[in-house]
Amino acid sequence: MHCCCARKIIVWSLCLIFSLSHSILVCGSSPPKHLCRQDQRDALWEFKSEFPLSGMAADEKTQTWRNNSDCCSWDGITCDPKTGNVAELNLWGSSLNGPLRSKSSLFRLQHLQSLDLSSSNLAGILPDSIGDLKYLRVLRLSGCNLFGKLPSSLGNLSDLTHLELDGNGFTGELPVSIGNLKQLTKLLVSSSKLSGNFHHALLNLTELTAINLVSNQLEGTLPSNMSSLSKLEYFDIGSNLFSGFVPSSLFMIPSLIHLKLERNHFNSLLEIGNISSPSKLQILSLGGNKLSGPIPGFISKLVELSSLDLSFWDTLRGDVDFSIFLHLKSLTSLDISTLNTRSIVDMSLFSHFESLYLLSLSRNTVKFSSTLHMVSPIGSLALASCNISEFPKFLRTQTSLFYLDISQNQIKGQVPEWLWSLPGLEYVDFSRNSFTGFDGPAGVFQKKEIYLLDISWNAFKNPFPLLPKSITFLSASDNQFSGEILKTICQLDSLETLVLSNNNFSGFIPRCFEKFNTTLTVLHLQNNSLSGEFPEESVSVGLISLDVGHNQLSGELPKSLMNCTGLEFLNVEENKFNDTFPFWLRVLPGLQFLVLRSNEFHGPIYSPEGSINFPKLRIFDISKNLFSGALPSDYFFGWSEMSSGVYTPDNKQKRFIGIGFSNYVKSVVLANKGLEMKLLGTSFNIYKSIDVSGNRFQGEIPKSIGLLKEMIVLNMSNNAFIGSIPPSLSNLTNLQSLDLSRNRLSGKIPPELGKLTFLAWMNFSYNNLEGPIPQGTQIQTQDSSSFLQNPGLCGAPLQKTCSGGEEATINKDEEEDQVLSWIAAAIAYVPGVFCGFVVGHILASYRHDWFKRIFHCFS
Structure with a gap:
């Protein structure tokens, strides 16, 4: 009986094991049910439908969404x-x-822990609803064209470890x-437009390891107790407006590896005492x-530094102890350009560095011997404006050199x-x-x-090098x-x-430029002796900047320019x-500078078919042509750029910046304050001007000229404009130069122009203006030549005095002010008791005219 029970137990146990094994095998081999919850799938599908998805990236990301x-x-x-929740x-x-x-179906994904929509086109504001995703740990929205203020609801994301909002x-x-x-742990909001001070609230985020606020508009000083961020490894606030001192507490953060403060307005660096523990700092950038x-x-x-930037440090023409760099054996990059020191930088100082790869000594006085040998494999060397008179021979052994800048020196020969x-x-x-x-x-x-070659501003002669x-x-x-532009240029890839x-250079513009139909962005052939017509096929559709001024080109302007949608x-x-x-x-849409000056353009500049709306135009110069008609x-x-005080350069201009080279130079001649001046470089960002002088325009000056309130220079001289000077010119509060001379203008000079405080130069001569010259300070400082040959004008600075009637008319407001001043003075001199009685009587009675009371009192 006992054995029988034992056998039954063994049999039942084997059956149980077999049954369990079979169940496991069946479960493992059967197809699984859908993991995704229905509500989650619906939210995702609706989110996709909220946007007109386009482009290869969108298709690749969403093609499996069914x-x-x-x-x-x-x-x-x-x-x-x-x-089954989307995480x-x-x-x-x-x-x-x-x-x-704000009501996007995205916010129904309440259990999201990581959201990455970076590098998309989410133009608009970041809605407060983002704070509803309370389980988020990672939020990445870099490069999304978002704008506006950051929502305070971000503070609801208490689990957040990564906040990456760069490039918005x-x-x-x-x-x-x-x-x-x-x-x-990571706060990355670089390349945006944030303003205000460095938020003290950030000091409470003691888990932070990385802060990147580079390229914003932040200002003020840094807190002195930066060391409270004890886990910080990466700190970059370059290209902002911070000022004051660089707190020594930054250098006391034991974990700090990367510290970049370049291109701000810091003016002092606190001396660091004994650093308690060996510094881990590898990158230190204080330049600019x-x-x-x-x-x-x-x-x-x-001693752990691998990259050090001290450029533009002003030593006040003092001495520099360059031996402090000898202890930095791990340096791979050193920028000590523009130190304003009387010390001479001896290149032999760096001859024993073994890892130095990037070295910039520009705008210092540098010396080196003919026998100098550099141990380190220099890859980039900048020696611009270093008072060098001979070609550096030590470069002969620098087989790693890829970048060489020896511009602005006195090197002669070949x-x-x-x-x-x-x-x-x-x-x-x-x-x-x-x-x-x-x-x-x-x-x-x-x-x-060779990718970049700049040999400008030298004495190179023919033959032109084979490139x-x-x-x-x-x-x-x-x-x-000299000679023709070599067609070998067209062999470049x-x-x-x-x-x-x-x-x-002389001859024609090569037609073979059509080879660069999509690549050529800058073509500058200014001030040569080129002739003939500009070939239509030589216009690259990728052009951003075209300058063929000061040549002998003829014919029509190539209409293929209308295909250059990026032309500025x-x-x-x-x-x-x-x-x-x-x-x-x-x-x-992006044209900013249009200069047709001194050609034989003719006809009207107004089309009945529609206005010439130039929203981005900053300089409009069509002077010295044969244009005619009325405006x-x-x-x-619609000329909104000249109506706006905000200059926002297109990101495409960054292509012109390069990596430290002089690059191309734009230049135009601008008639300003009666003189011709050449605009170069950054001055283009300052001036907003219109010059239509030296043509055959008729009719009245358009009243809409008053909309261009940011204009600096206005020249409408040497035409046949008639009518009065529009008072709307007084809206141009930034105007510095105004020339309306040699027209047929009549009427009076608007007294409102005297309120333009920046208007330093003006010319109204050779018109038919009449009446007293306004007494505004800016007008009265002008030379009399600015008002000559206007038979009806009178008053200073002209010698011709005005008649009483004219003066009474123009100075009516001033006389009323004088009467009130006389009344006030008279009241002050009336015996106090009697005058007090009269004034009290006036205040007690509102039924009588108070002016009559006072005059009666004095009589």
Whole structure:
């Protein structure tokens, strides 16, 4: 009996084991149910439908999204395996076009822990609803074209560890509520438009390891107790407006590795005492500030430094102890350019560094011996404006050199042939020296992989060098090259910038430029002797800047320019173009500078078919042509850039900046304050001007001219304008130069013009103006020549005095003020008791005229 029971137990146990095993196998082999919850799938599907998705990135991200499939298998979606809730949504790089609505279905994904919509087109504000995703740990919205203020609801995301909002247009201050994010480790809001001070609330976020606020508009001083951020490793606030002192507490953070404070307004650096523990600092960037005085010696204690930038430190012409750098054995990058020191930088100081790769000594006095040998493999060397008179021979052994800037020195003779044997050389700037040619055969560097070559402002002569096909940037302006532009330039593969201005080139513009139909963005051929018509096919649709001024070009302006949708700068001044006004240029949305000066353009500049709306135009110069006709009163409607005080350069202009080279130079001649001046470089961002002088315009000056309140220079002289000077000119509160001379204007000079405090120069001569010259301060400071040949004008600064009637009319307001002043003075001198009685009687009675009472009192 006992054995029988034992056998039964064993049999039942085996059956149980078999049954369990079978169940496990069945469960493991059967297809799983959908993990994604229905409400989660619906929310995602609706979110997708909220945007007109387009582009390859969008298609690749969403092509697996099917409404009848498991959303947890969709690209960019990660679900919680236990609950089926969507835990991660990653649509980085997808083309989500349009705003993120406050009631977007996205916010129904209440269990999201990670949201990444970076590099999309979510133009608009970041809605407060973002704070409803209370379980978020990672929020990445970099490069989304978002703008407006950051919502305070971000402070609701108490679990957030990563907040990455770089490359947007956020304005205002960081919300105070950001101090609630106690778990935050990374705060990245660079390249935006944030303003205000460094938020003290950030000091409470003691888990922070990275802060990046570079390229904003933040200002004020940094808190002195920065060391409370004891886990900070990365701190970058470069390119802002911070000022005051650099707190020593920053250098006391033991974990800090990366510290960048460059391009601010810091003016002092507190001396650091004994650093309690060895510093881990590897990157220190203090360049481009207003720091002055001796370079602090404590820098020699930062022995782990690999990158150090002290550029633009003002030593007040003091001495610099360069030996402090000898302790920094790990340096790979050193920038000590523009120190304003009387000390001479001896290159032998750096001869024993073994890892130095990037070295910038520009705008210091540098010396080196002919036997100098550098141990380290220098890759980038900047020696611009260093009072160097001979080519640095030590470069001969620098086989790693890829970037060389020796511009603005006094080096003469020929560029040595051995330079082109350096295998990695790609970017070369020889500009502003006295080079006369290239040593070696004509094609000495034709087989090199050179991408950028700047030989401008030298004494180079023919033959023009045979160029490497790899060149993308070539500037050979301001030399002595002559003859036709070599067609070998057209053999280059991917030319983007060509600057040949200020030489003696002649002949035609090569038609072969059509090869660069999409790549060429800058073409400057100014001030040569080029002739003939501008070939239609030589216009690259990618052009951003075109300058062919001061040549002998003729014919019509190439209409293929209307295909250059990115064109910003067009200068054809001082040629022989014979054409009507290019109305078709209005299709170019970004045109900022239009200069047609001194040609043979003719006809009206107003089209009955529609206005020439130039919303971005900053300089409009059509002077010294044969334009005619009248301008309607509303002619200047829509010229919004001249109506606005905000200058927002297009990001495309960054292409012109390069990596430290002089690059191309835009220039135009501007008639300002009766003189001709040349605009160069950053001055283009300052001036907003209109010059229509020297034409045959008739009719009245458009009243809409008063809309252009940001205009600096207005020249409408030498035409046949009639009628009165529009009083709306008084709205141009930034106007500095006004020339209305040599027209047929009549009536009086509006007295309101005397209130334009910046108007330093004006000319009303040779018109038919009449009446007294207004007595405003700015007008009265003008020379009498500004009012000559107006027979009816009178008053200072002219010698002709005005009749009493005219003076009474123009000075009516002043006389009324004088009467009131006389009354007040009279009251003061009346015996106190009697006058008090009269005044009291006046105040007690409102039925009588008080002026009569006072006069009666005095009589």
